[in-house]
Each structure stands twice: as structure tokens, then as C-alpha cells.
């Protein structure tokens with residue numbers, strides 16, 4: 522049980538992108554729950570259903586709803602189920618990305634039209650689709666947040682098409698923030714440092730990346746899904762009511778380094 526001050530008592534939060542216990546969305550859900558939020562979790566397909574149901578039990582029986590963000594009917598079904606069984610929403614966490622594996626290596630100029638469409642549909646447009654589907658259920662003053670990565674604005678070898686998709690996602694954040702601002706609804710991105718999850722562990726050289734960050738970042742450590750969750754609590758809470766259209770880095774300061782430390786190679 523959480524001993525400190527609970528920041529989300531009486532709030533309802535929807536967390537997308539829970540696939541397993543290592544998902545960033547799982548760390549976020551745990552922190553939102555610790556702070557008193559009532560949760561609904563969405564998952565992509567039958568493959569992960571049992572795992573997500575299990576996690577939901579540990580979160581005071583969070584409502585579990587299937588939602589494939591590439592499917593309008595699935596988004597609408599989710600909206601209807603939440604309207605009936607969950608109620609209005611104070612916080613939405615978008616923690617979803619997908620690109621074909623071949624588009625996360627090699628040359629960006631080899632990216633196919635269909636691969637580009639798929640990655641931007643699932644990883645970028647999905648924020649618009651999610652907010653569009655839920656707009657009537659969002660309370661005034663609600664907080665929407667999306668997970669992004671440094672590769673949106675900087676060149677990160679092999680991030681390739683996902684970097685392009687994250688650039689679009691961050692732009693979606695800004696325009697949605699403008700559109701929803703008149704209701705006091707805030708839209709932000711959390712740019713997380715590298716974390717070992719299903720979506721990152723298969724990436725070539727990922728263990729090497731996890732070794733580099735503690736040698737370079739001001740805080741000299743990697744970040745965890747719990748670190749991301751703590752930032753999500755703040756963004757979901759009334760402590761951040763004047764924060765919108767922002768990209769908030771939870772990366773131990775890595776993104777601000779202009780030169781690697783002189784002793785880096787050793």
C-alpha cells in the first residue's frame with residue numbers, strides 16, 4: 522500500500538498497450554493505481570488476454586477491454602464498453618507502437634509504402650483515433666499522454682521508420698493539445714529512455730544501448746517503467762494543470778548531452 526500522498530484519488534484512467542509485465546504501460550498502470558486511480562486496461566489481441574487479465578486482478582480488478590487501434594470497429598466497441606461499464610475518463614495513456622521488423626534496420630530509403638502506412642497508422646494516427654473515439658467521455662481537465670522516444674527528433678541508428686512515426690506522434694500531441702485545450706484537457710508526450718520490453722529486446726544491439734546510457738546520461742543510470750510511471754502520475758494529476766503540448770523526457774538527462782564524456786570509450 523502506498524504510504525505517501527495519493528494524487529489520483531477519485532480519478533479514472535485508461536491505459537493502453539499492456540502486453541505483459543515488462544510493458545511500460547504496466548509500470549504506468551501500477552503507479553496510477555498506487556495513487557488511487559481506478560483503471561481500465563486495453564490490450565491488442567487474444568494472445569495477451571490472459572496475461573492482462575492477471576495483471577488487472579493485481580490492480581483492484583481493473584476493467585479489461587480489447588482494442589486494436591488499427592480497427593475503427595474495435596475502437597468503437599471499446600468506447601461503448603467503457604461508456605457502459607467504466608464511466609467518464611480523467612486520464613488516457615497511449616503506449617502503442619508497431620513497425621515491421623524489416624523497417625527497423627537497414628536503410629530508410631528501402632521502406633515500402635505499405636510498411637510506412639502500417640507504422641504511422643498504429644503508432645501515430647492511433648492517438649488521434651483514440652482521442653476521437655473517447656472525446657465525449659473525457660472529463661474537462663483530463664490528461665492524455667503518449668509514449669515517445671528520442672529517435673523522433675534525433676538520428677538513432679536503426680530506429681528508422683519508428684523515428685518518423687514518433688515525429689508524427691509528437692506533432693499529433695501538439696495539435697490535439699490545441700483542439701482540446703478549451704476544455705482544459707491536456708495532451709503531452711513522455712519521451713522515455715531505453716527500457717527492456719518485448720518491443721525493444723529483439724532490437725539488434727539493444728543490450729549495448731543499455732550499457733551506453735549509464736556512461737553518458739547525467740544521472741548515470743538507465744530508467745525503468747516505474748520512473749515513467751511516476752512522471753505519468755504527475756501528468757495525470759492536478760499538479761500539472763498548466764502543462765500541455767509538451768514532450769517530457771524521462772531519460773536520466775541523456776537527451777541533453779552534446780558530447781559523450783571524454784572517458785566514454787573506456
Ligand code: NAD
Pocket residue numbers: 537538539540541543544545546564565566588589590591615616617618619643668669670671712713714715716717718719720721
Ligand atoms: P510493449 O511491446 O510492451 O508495448 C507495445 C504495445 O503496443 C503492446 O502492448 C502491443 O500490444 C501494442 N500494440 C501494437 N499494435 C497494436 C494495435 N494495432 N492495437 C493496439 N495495441 C497495439 O513495449 P513498450 O516498450 O512498453 O512500448 C510501449 C510504448 O513505449 C511504445 O509507444 C514505444 O514506442 C514506447 N517507448 C518504448 C521505449 C523502450 O525502450 N522500450 C522507449 C521509449 C518509448
Ligand code: IMJ
Pocket residue numbers: 618619620621622625670677678679680681683714715716719720721723724730
Ligand atoms: C527500436 C528499434 C531500433 C532502435 C531502438 C528501438 N531503440 C529503442 C527502441 C534504440 C530504445 C525501442 N523503442 C523506443 C520503440 O519504440 C520500439 C518500437 C517497435 C519495436 C518493434 C520490435 C518488433 C517488431 N516491431 C516493432 N515495432 C515497433 O516486429
